[in-house]
Amino acid sequence: MSEAALSDPGPVQNAMDAPMFEAAAFSLSEQEVELCALARDLGQSKFAGRAELWDKDAVFPTDNYADLKDAGLLGICIPEKYGGLGAGFRAYCLTAAEMGRYCGSTALTWNMHVCSSLWTGLLADDLAMSEAQRAEHERRRAIHYGRIVREGAVYSQPFSEGSAAAAGFQPFSTAATRVDGGYRVDGKKIFASLAGHADYYGVLCTLQHEGREPSMRDTAYLAVPATADGIQVVGDWDPVGMRGTVSRTLLFDGVFVDEDAELMPQGVYFLAASSWPHMFLTLSPTYLGIAQAAYDFTITYLRGEMPGTPPVKRRMYPTKQIAVAEMRIKLENAKSLWFQAVSEACCKPSADQVMRAYATNYTVMETANDLCRLAIRTCGGQSMFKSLPLERLYRDSRCGALMLPWTAELCMDRIGRSALYHPGETDD
Ligand SMILES: Cc1cc2nc3c(=O)[nH]c(=O)nc-3n(C[C@H](O)[C@H](O)[C@H](O)COP(=O)(O)OP(=O)(O)OC[C@H]3O[C@@H](n4cnc5c(N)ncnc54)[C@H](O)[C@@H]3O)c2cc1C
Secondary structure (H helix, E strand, O other), X not given: OOHHHHHOOOOOOOOOOOOOOOOXXXXXXXXXXXXXXHHHHHHHHHHHHHHHHHHHHOOOOHHHHHHXXXXXXXXXXXOHHHOOOOOOHHHHHHHHHHHHOOOHHHHHHHHHHHHHHHHHHHHHHHOOOOHHHHHHHHHHHHHHHHHHHHHOOOEEOOOOOOOOOOOOOOOOOOEEEEEOOEEEEEEEEEEEOOOOOOOEEEEEEEEOOOOOOOOHHHEEEEEEXXXXXXXXXXXXXXXXXXXXXXXXXXXXXXXXXXXXXXXXXXXXXXXXXXXXXHHHHOOHHHHHHHHHHHHHHHHHHHOOOOOOOOOOOOOOOHHHHHHHHHHHHHHHHHHHHHHXXXXXXXXXXXXXXXXXXXXXXXXHHHHHXXXXXXXXXXXXXXXXXXXXXXXXXXXXXXXXXHOXXXXXXXXXXXXXXXXXXXXOOOOO
């Protein structure tokens, strides 16, 4: 190879990436195909190039949110009658997976935002409510959806507190106390992605009742305006991966919110969390996208077609071919299982479906990191430079298995128990 060829990075590849899920093979709806193409287009043309910026200094991807707003994607799961795109659960997951290929921090924080529309939208529609509750919910969600659709408001979802609450084993310590015209919120949330950047924090807290022990059934879901008095964003944010999520700590000290801050009527969040477990799968699309990106990177790199690197082919070595085959098999396994799980997501799924959802989350989170590991080992030292996305993918991928309530450990724990014990069964 000549000197000139070694130093010439070659032509930049501008062809549109292939979809993660072939429309015909997976019988995707027209809406799913269109949303995935939109996410891929935005991701490839804008988010991929900026991802390094957010990662380098751990700053929030504000520019990407302007693009998400312009594309209507902030309202992806808001029903059409409220001005949103009306995407269903699977359509959202497919779109988020495509986005995850290009910027993990954007896809993950976008997920926190979209969750507020999912809980209040298609999940709430599946749940039993009294007529009065339903009417009030309709009125209130119209307010929240209007802010998102018309004003581009961004909602976050801080629930972690560093206790067993985020794992779903005890009530949240953050307290909501009834006061004239609304609630007073006091408490602390850690790992609050979008801290200092969201317009509303969708806080899970426990409604206090005099003379009654705090209970998970009394979980309140309140949209606290980021500008309310008594809120502080504190602490550093300098983690190994997902650095653009800016998941700093939020402190709430006597914060007043009015009654319309309630995102779901009393008791309905608890019902939704227990009836719609697939909701906790919504962190997985980001990481499935990262797994796809690690695989795609490896193919491009070994073919000597990686923009910004010399056109050196490495594909002719049998060890590389075997490693790529191993990666493809892992990716196909993860994608097939994931597609089945997000396709069958529903209210009150069977025990088998729930175990499959745990298995899916575990598989996606672990596979993403495994594929990034294999990609680095297979591509070699030059693939790890910060000028290329692989080392960021590797660091971002490490975070998936740690996300509560379905960490990799807790998924294993839940599968083992569900397999060996019928509901309510003990060894006593
Ligand atoms: C990049 C990033 C972004 C995040 N964004 C958000 C966000 O927007 N909102 C939000 O609410 N949270 C967010 N989180 C927090 C995340 O969901 C977890 O709450 C957090 O990672 C838990 O860390 P910890 O050290 O407090 O875990 P710990 O609670 O100390 O748990 C450590 C490990 O022990 C295991 N474990 C925990 N509880 C139990 C139990 N009861 N039984 C058995 N095993 C258990 C789990 O496997 C867990 O990984 C984010 C985390 C990261 C890394």
